[in-house]
Amino acid sequence: MSIETLAHTIGKIARIDGDHPTAIPQLSLHRRSLKTEPMPCIYGLGLAVVAQGGKQVTVGEQVLDYGAGQSLLITADLPVVAHVTRADLAQPFMCLFLTLDARALMQQAAEMDLPPVPREEAPRAISLNALDASLLDATTRLVQLLDEPALLATLGPLVQQEIMVRLLSGPHGPYLRQLVSAGSPSHQIAQAMAWLTQNYVRDVLMDELAERVHMSPSTFRLHFRHFTGMSPLQYQKQLRLQQARHLMLYQALDAGSTAARVGYESASQFSRDYSRLFGAPPQRDIKRMRHQPTEGVGASSF
Structure with a gap:
């Protein structure tokens, strides 16, 4: 398989610009014919x-x-x-995103004879690598299966499992193995992030959150910043603001009601934080969002 084959396969399905869900629930295809403006959003596993x-x-x-x-x-x-x-009408940007399941990864890792990963430091929550031939082949075959609906239910899970195996054993492997290894810094920080995601409205002392994942406050802050690129409080604030944007865009809530819904006591502070993150006050930003292509909004997107 070649990268051109993958681009051609995606292009046959994603014929127009946008984000395209597929018959494989975990797989989405993405196409843009123009460059886009920087957009704050949240990427998931x-x-x-x-x-x-x-x-x-x-x-x-x-x-x-x-x-x-x-x-x-x-x-x-x-x-x-x-x-x-990088995108234009002749060579549009084309990409696939495959959502991964943490439990399935943990189970798969347990079944494989993988080398241990050092636990001294949590690797970052994002990694970039060249696509090796085996992973390119597997992802291309997964997209091609969309043209074979009779085989999709049988072969789709098998190809997704192959992709997990290749990720765990390839260059991305140390990141995933740390994540699914109980007691590792990555696993502990991921637990804290999951708790914050579910409880972002609550005011929480970061020392209490550190205790929840069995870390000292100083170690927790160090690993959290290394893993995510931001402090725990900055992470919680971004969760609140992303959810606020989603509520205003899709539920037509006003800024004051939204501020309270996401945990802000002060509407003016909410507006200042919102403008700092998104580049415009809430009302103006939502109006802009409704009239331009975006890179995704809401609690989780690609």
């Missing part, structure tokens, strides 16, 4: 493969530029700023 064009993702102070033939692995719900940097 999964694998992105660019088949054509290029994209930039910023996580805290880390900037990742990736394009055709590269794969991006995200191991936790992660606030990022993303935009398409």
